[in-house]
Amino acid sequence: MIMTDQDHDVSHIKGLLINFIHSYWPSLLRVPSFLIEFITPIVKVLGTSTSKEGREYFANLDKHRKDFIWVDQQDGDAIELAFSKNKIEERKNWLRRFEPGTHLDQTAKLIKYSDFVNKELILFSMADLQRPIPSMVDGLKPGAKGRFFSALLRETLSRKQKSPSFLVVSEHSAYHDGAQSLASTIIGMAQEYVGSNNINLLQPNGQFGTRNYVNEQTPM
Template sequence: TPIVKATKGTQVTSFFTLPEYEQWLRQSDRRTWKIKYYKGLGTSTSKEAQEYFSKLETHRISFIWTDESVDAIELAFSKKRADDRKKWLSELDPDTHVSHASSSLSYSDFVNKELILFSNYDNIRSIPSAIDGFKPGQRKIIFACFKRKLKQEIKVAQLAGYVAEHSAYHHGEQSLASTIVGLAQNFVGSNNINLLLPIGQFGTRNMGGKDVA
């Protein structure tokens, strides 16, 4: 299934990798297109799901075992090769991606052209920036608070919805709500300087914050 769809009138362009979409963005006028991000089949309409499954052969890619497959899989998953993985990720070409026009793919190409993108985005989402100490999700929440000129009390769900609408947040709102809660926790042991005020029950030291209301 596509990650992004761009629509203009009856013209629809599907992108199966973010590098493909970013390349297209650099060459197109973004303002004239309607962009929709997809996160699994749950984001697709019934009509779109029927389209995918009616053209199953087009969307199916066969994996091929080659001489490099064992090394590629070990590089991606072996605990003993953590240092190799760091080097592997540091050498990532941002424009690398798998061609979804092909009907077959080697395990080596999958690891080096597809899985590496997931690993890189996972690091970006999980490791705080050296500049401001924020992860992207936290930064978007603070941006939305400033944009809304937030001074009054607001429900977590309301703020999560506002952030998702105004900050190009493309992941689940449940994850966003957890990040908002984390920015407000200030109990001993939370290892956190709270940037949001915890007006309500935002968890306690006893449960490590998991008893949030």
């Protein structure tokens, strides 16, 4: 049973687990309901589920479980398409054919592996492609946009420590990943030495590294 959150990154984790089993013990995926997914709420007002809510989930297990099923060889082909090193060109064409609005039927209790790849895992792949590409309009990547938006919204961001900055960004830009990833982005946007930025967008009020120690761990 896979028990995870419901964001795009977790879809990749599910895919990696499926690929791992398919690579070493492919016959297991052909066993009906060998792999099961436990569904948690997509959106929660206060974030993490409480112990009370956890007990409620397990009290109604059938409502929260979805079974993966192997229908035919298309399931195996889809897994190889998503992960095989020999399917690079096919994977590019797969992404080119992506249509906005693609998603799994959330009312279905059974999930074909091919549907998981083509209707859920592809959403991660598209999001993963967008993250490292700067916009032609402002030169910012999607992650940096959220940080910069929060900085403009709260002009005091440049005078805060990085941990409080995390709270500001989380509050105003729907950020849901870890503080370390966010801190690294904020640090990069504040670095002003040669080779880091043409223009730093945040004031480097603190220790943000130097040209001599580009790879050093910046103190938190």
